[in-house]
Amino acid sequence: MKHRQPLLKHTQIIRLGRILDMLYTPKELAREIEVTPDTIYRSYLAAGLPHVRDRKGIWIHGPAFVSWAKLTISKHRRKRAPLPEGTAWCMRCNVPIAMEAPQVKYANRYIEIMQSHCPHCKCLVNRARAKQPAARPQ
Ligand SMILES: [Zn+2]
Secondary structure, three states: OOOOOOOOOHHHHHHHHHOOOOEEOHHHHHHHHOOOHHHHHHHHHOOOOOOEEEOOEEEEEHHHHHHHHHHHHHHHOOOOOOOOOOEEEEOOOOEEEEOOOOEEEEEOOOEEEEEEEOOOOOOEEEEEEEOOOOOOOO
8 A cells, every 4th residue: 555544633632532341342332433344444444454254244353443443543643652561551540550450452453452450549550462373392
């Protein structure tokens, strides 16, 4: 692709705050962030948006979408200081927190979504990182 537009516009980034910790269908997610379902399928899923597939179709985990969106957007912006390894941003406390015993909640070919709980407010925090190579037996 020669002319790569940012995948999310500023107004859509603001709408990320509406996303809940639940599974969305592409249609529901499209409605929340006010894009067409086609944008979800052709643009976001094609660009590596984490999702799961079952007999009923495609499901997108809300926080995984938000983490992915921010990671994607950050590619299009000037680099800002990244959070140190092992930390995440608590959306409720609005501070960086140390991730304690983070679990990989979702992984695709490119990224992993790490999840743990904020030590202050106990809410779930998510952090996306580049997929770690699987440990191979020697
Ligand atoms: Zn918190």
